[in-house]
Amino acid sequence: MDVKARDCVPNIEQSSEEDHMELRRGPWTVEEDFKLIDFIATHGEGRWNSLARCAGLKRTGKSCRLRWLNYLRPDVRRGNITLQEQLLILQLHSRWGNRWSKIAQHLPGRTDNEIKNYWRTRVQKHAKRLKCDVNSKQFKDTMRYLWMPRLLERIQASATASTTNSTSVVRTVSNDDPLGGAAQVTSSSYTLENSSTTAASSDSFGTQVSPVSDFTDYYSSSSSNNNISVKNPNPNFLEATQELSGYYYNHGTDFQSLEQNNPWLDTMDASNNLFNAEDFHFLQQQFNFNM
DNA sequence: AATGTGCACAACCGCAAACGG
C-alpha cells in the first residue's frame, strides 16, 4: 500500500461527521471518476475507506475500490473478449469452477467481474436454452468436447485467414461469442427440440460482431506445416490448449462414447451434427499442436 | 411511435479472510 494513502487517515471527528454524510450510490459520474483517478495518481491506492473520504468522494471505500479495479485502472481491458480468451476461460473454469479472480489472473487486463459477467451472460445462457444445469456433467462434457474444439478450430481458421489474405479478408465472426461456430451445434440442437427452423439464424448468440482482426494480433500461422503456430502467444493460452489436446488424447474412448451417448446430439440431424468425423480429425491434428 | 423483452455490463451486497493495533 502507498504510504501517502496510509497517511491520509482522517481523525475521529472527521470520521464520525462523515458517518452521517449521505453516501452516493449507483453509476459513477465523470467528475467522480476524475477525482478518484487524480487522488490515486498522487497518493496511490489502498486504504479505500480513508481514500474515499480524503478524495472527497461520497462513496464507500468498497465502491471506490471496485470502480478503480474494474473500470479506471489503466491496464484494464474491456469488451471484445477474444477467441483465445474465451477458450482460456472455458478451460480454466472447467478446472477451477467459479473462481473468477483466479481465472482473471490468467487473463491480463481482464477483471473477475468481467469474466463472471461473460460466463453468466454467454455460457449460462446456452445451458439455460439447452435446459440443463451448467454444472452438469453433460454440459461440461459438451463444453469440453464440442465448444472448446470449435473455438480452437476457429482460432486456427482465423490464423490461416490472417496470413493467406492478410490485407483484405474481413470475416464477420461473432468474436464475442464462445460458440460462434459451436453455436451452430447448440442452436441445431434446440432448433430441432423446439421445432424452430429459424433459431440458428435469428438468434443472436453474441451480440457484437467483430472483425477477425481483433484477435489476429495474437496469431500468425506457420507456413511449414499444418500445426498451429503462435507468435507471441499468451503462455496461459498455450498451456491450456496443450492441456486440452492432451485431454483428448487420454480420453479418446470417452470422446467417442460421448458422441454416441449425448442425448443432445441424438436430437440432431446427422447433417447438422458438426461434431463428426471431421471434428475428430481436427482434434487429432491438435495432438500435434505446437509440438 | 409506443411498449415489451432480452442482453450486457456496472455496481452493490454479504460474507470471510487477512491485517494490524
Add this chain to the structure above:
DNA sequence: TCCGTTTGCGGTTGTGCACAT
C-alpha cells in the same frame, strides 16, 4: 489473543441499450 478494520471474493441486482412486436 482479541477485536475492529480493511480487503477480496462470489453472488445478485439495477440500469441502459438494442431489437422485436
